[in-house]
Amino acid sequence: MMPINARITKIVDETPSTKTFFLDLTLDSKSGQFVMAWIRGVDEIPMSLSYPNAITVQKVGDATSALFKLKKGDSIGVRGPIGNGFTLSGKSILLIAGGVGAAPLAPLAEAARDEKIRVKTLLGAKTGDELLFVKRFRGAGEIQTATDDGSKGHKGPVTGLLDELDLQDYDQIYSCGPEKMMGKVLEMAKDENMVPKTQFSLQRYIKCGMGICGTCCIDPSGLRVCVDGPVFSGDILVDSEFGRYARDASGRKMKL
Amino acid sequence: MDLTIDLSGLKLKNPTILAAGILGTSAASLKRVAQHGAGAVVTKSIGASPREGHPGPVLVKTERGFLNAMGLPNPSYHEFVRELETVKGDVPVIASIFGSNAKEFEEVALGLSKARPDAFELNLSCPHAKGYGATLGTDPLKVKEIIKSVKSVVDVPVWAKLPPVANIVELGLAAQEGGADAVVVINTIPAMGIDIESGCPILGNKVGGLSGAAIKPVALRCVYELCATLSIDVIGVGGISTWKDAVEFIMAGASAVEIGSAVHDDINVFRNVSKGITQFLEKRQCSLEDIRGVAQK
Numbered sequence: 001m002m003p004i005n006a007r008i009t010k011i012v013d014e015t016p017s018t019k020t021f022f023l024d025l026t027l028d029s030k031s032g033q034f035v036m037a038w039i040r041g042v043d044e045i046p047m048s049l050s051y052p053n054a055i056t057v058q059k060v061g062d063a064t065s066a067l068f069k070l071k072k073g074d075s076i077g078v079r080g081p082i083g084n085g086f087t088l089s090g091k092s093i094l095l096i097a098g099g100v101g102a103a104p105l106a107p108l109a110e111a112a113r114d115e116k117i118r119v120k121t122l123l124g125a126k127t128g129d130e131l132l133f134v135k136r137f138r139g140a141g142e143i144q145t146a147t148d149d150g151s152k153g154h155k156g157p158v159t160g161l162l163d164e165l166d167l168q169d170y171d172q173i174y175s176c177g178p179e180k181m182m183g184k185v186l187e188m189a190k191d192e193n194m195v196p197k198t199q200f201s202l203q204r205y206i207k208c209g210m211g212i213c214g215t216c217c218i219d220p221s222g223l224r225v226c227v228d229g230p231v232f233s234g235d236i237l238v239d240s241e242f243g244r245y246a247r248d249a250s251g252r253k254m255k256l
Numbered sequence: 257m258d259l260t261i262d263l264s265g266l267k268l269k270n271p272t273i274l275a276a277g278i279l280g281t282s283a284a285s286l287k288r289v290a291q292h293g294a295g296a297v298v299t300k301s302i303g304a305s306p307r308e309g310h311p312g313p314v315l316v317k318t319e320r321g322f323l324n325a326m327g328l329p330n331p332s333y334h335e336f337v338r339e340l341e342t343v344k345g346d347v348p349v350i351a352s353i354f355g356s357n358a359k360e361f362e363e364v365a366l367g368l369s370k371a372r373p374d375a376f377e378l379n380l381s382c383p384h385a386k387g388y389g390a391t392l393g394t395d396p397l398k399v400k401e402i403i404k405s406v407k408s409v410v411d412v413p414v415w416a417k418l419p420p421v422a423n424i425v426e427l428g429l430a431a432q433e434g435g436a437d438a439v440v441v442i443n444t445i446p447a448m449g450i451d452i453e454s455g456c457p458i459l460g461n462k463v464g465g466l467s468g469a470a471i472k473p474v475a476l477r478c479v480y481e482l483c484a485t486l487s488i489d490v491i492g493v494g495g496i497s498t499w500k501d502a503v504e505f506i507m508a509g510a511s512a513v514e515i516g517s518a519v520h521d522d523i524n525v526f527r528n529v530s531k532g533i534t535q536f537l538e539k540r541q542c543s544l545e546d547i548r549g550v551a552q553k
Binding site (some may be wrong): 042075211212219 | 258271277278279280281282283284285286287288289300306307308309311312313315316317318321324326330332333335336449451454455456458459517518519523532
């Protein structure tokens with residue numbers, strides 16, 4: 001598909017490092033799907049949809065820095081929605097979000113609430129003011145927070161909150177965030193025989209977003225994160241590269 | 257129905273091959289394509305040093321085909337040799353390589369030889385990486401020199417992937433004289449698109465190459481003319497997505513076909529093409545050899 005022109009209608013400062021860009025374009029999308037956002041003259045990058053008409057972006061590199069300079073009324077190119085997205089199931093679900101990984105999980109929490117599914121969210125960030133979409137998660141159910149510096153909620157990684165929970169209370173577990181964190185969630189699910197009931201959203205270098213170039217393929221399945229994912233069941237990720245390494249833009253393996 | 261072919265000394269269970277640059281960065285991905293029915297797989301083009309490739313968009317689907325300018329991203333042979341070692345097994349694996357001159361091609365071929373690829377495919381045709389690909393591949397003297405160099409350091413078949421040019425036969429003859437065991441035609445056709453909202457070229461690199469159904473007639477003409485003149489195998493690539501496309505190329509004289517962009521619609525394309533060819537041959541009660549090159553008569 002060709003990029004569609006999308007005008008920025010509103011920019012919301014969510015945290016010191018993240019902004020939400022609302023667009024004049026509402027995509028018929030599912031939580032967990034993403035778009036390729038083209039910042040003209042700079043680059044095209046994969047971005048999670050945090051609303052059907054918005055992306056929430058953390059400033060990490062050239063393209064996101066260029067995006068942060070755009071103002072209301074400016075436009076970007078958008079291809080999407082792309083990928084499979086999360087599958088809602090069960091009556092009670094647990095969401096585990098880290099940092100900007102909260103972006104695709106917030107619409108999932110709201111979709112679950114609308115379907116009368118009980119939602120509990122564990123939300124982590126480096127600091128209290130980096131906790132993303134606290135209100136949205138609270139509006140969808142129960143929330144517990146964790147911060148690396150202890151400025152809000154539990155001090156330490158968000159997975160520390162899992163020690164106090166019985167995973168068996170949940171029909172499905174969803175996670176998005178730093179991969180080390182998600183790897184830990186998968187480990188804990190393994191101990192509880194819950195692996196088939198987990199869904200993880202992966203971040204990989206995505207270039208074509210059409211399942212052609214192969215940049216985002218994961219080991220050992222060879223599945224493409226862009227079109228076969230970005231959401232994978234824990235079954236597929238057990239004993240894979242998940243939590244251990246990923247490939248950079250050239251295809252070299254990088255330890256996580 | 258037996259679709260087995262002997263291709264420049266390699267035994268393939270069917271004549272469909274994964275084209276270079278498609279799903280070929282990792283061993284896992286290449287294996288997955290083999291499991292989906294490809295008779296052989298070609299890796300992403302590998303060079304002497306790591307390259308990140310061009311900025312995005314690197315690939316867009318237009319109404320008339322795919323435009324791409326990936327920019328030869330690759331981890332370098334130093335890193336890829338380990339990946340290549342683990343692909344071996346199911347089907348022949350062909351290492352696609354590129355360089356800026358004969359020496360560099362040699363260096364990469366030698367570096368990857370440790371992983372024992374079944375053949376090498378020399379990228380003499382990428383249209384959008386300055387100093388590489390078609391920059392060299394449109395010059396018959398360079399084509400001959402590079403193939404000769406690589407042939408002198410490897411002991412497996414060497415294929416030359418050539419760009420779509422008007423005088424394709426001249427390039428093909430140069431490749432054959434250089435000692436190529438097969439030629440592969442064509443690569444993408446130099447092309448571009450413009451985003452009319454902004455006036456920006458649609459590809460990050462501004463210009464790139466066109467692939468997909470739109471280029472099939474161009475590829476077919478190249479295959480047809482090369483098959484009429486060369487004695488080595490000709491492998492057709494460009495816009496093949498159905499068994500009918502593949503049969504056309506075989507009737508033009510192609511020994512095999514490579515498939516690339518069509519994985520977008522269905523990664524099972526290899527199996528489907530083989531199945532279609534089988535049914536076509538069964539209906540006619542003939543073999544692959546019987547239809548090969550019939551258009552030349």
